[in-house]
Amino acid sequence: MGTIVLKHVAEDKVGDREVVDTGAAMIGMGGDNVHCGVCGREMMHEVPIRSMKVNLLYRCTGCDSINELPPDA
Template identity: 55%
Template structure:
């Protein structure tokens, strides 16, 4: 599929949203490759992120940034 760069979210903007730790890397069977919006590390490979619940935040285990799927992703 595609390479998707996530948007970084400030800690002050979490507002009770769930945070998912991707660990070293999440691997899927089909989907997008997803990278951290701050450090560029590949957080997920072949993951169907476009079908995951809206509003989830993803913590990068390298730089600690909180990331979300950009609003303009279909």
């Protein structure tokens, strides 16, 4: 598929949204390669993030920042 760079979210803007720690990396069976919006580290490989219908946030293990899928992805 493609490459998506996530959008950084400030800690004070998290609210009650769930934050998923991607660990070393999340690996899927087909989809996009997803990178941290702060440090550029690949957080997810071949994950169908665009079709996920939940409003999750993702914590980068590399720089500890919180990211979300940009609205234009």
